[in-house]
Amino acid sequence: MMKAREIMPxxxxxxSFELPFGGFLTPHKITIGYYSDGRLGEVFIxxxxxxxxxxxxxxxxxxxxxxxxxxxxxxxxIKSAITRDSSGSPTSIVGAVVDKL
Numbered sequence: 001m002m003k004a005r006e007i008m009p010x011x012x013x014x015x016s017f018e019l020p021f022g023g024f025l026t027p028h029k030i031t032i033g034y035y036s037d038g039r040l041g042e043v044f045i046x047x048x049x050x051x052x053x054x055x056x057x058x059x060x061x062x063x064x065x066x067x068x069x070x071x072x073x074x075x076x077x078i079k080s081a082i083t084r085d086s087s088g089s090p091t092s093i094v095g096a097v098v099d100k101l
Contacts, residue, residue: 003072008033008041021096024048028058028093032101040075040101042066047093054093061094075101 013034018027024047033042043065047058068078075098082095090096 005067005070006035006041006072008070009036012036012041017100019093019096019100021093022054024054028097030097030100039069041069043069043097043101045093045097058093061092062097065094065098 014031016029016031019030020027026048029046031044032040033044035041043062045058045062046055048054065078069075078098082098083091084095085091090099
């Protein structure tokens with residue numbers, strides 16, 4: 001049974017960083033938000049230019065990652081579920097973000 005979604009507080013601590021991935025000239029911008037007890041609860045990924053396919057995929061992936069976290073999924077569970085290449089590296093920016101966290 002799925003845990004009820006735990007809504008993020010209106011005001012919350014966040015941090016941002018850049019993450020190179022996929023050979024793009026510009027690194028991806030990542031912002032993560034925390035619950036008041038310090039747990040990770042949301043992720044935003046900005047990649048590429050607005051309107052580009054990579055930007056939409058990164059943004060949608062971050063939304064799904066955030067919803068999973070807000071429903072109680074652990075980073076370890078998500079880490080073990082993401083697609084990886086033959087060397088064990090993540091194949092998407094969402095996977096790279098999960099590994100960084």
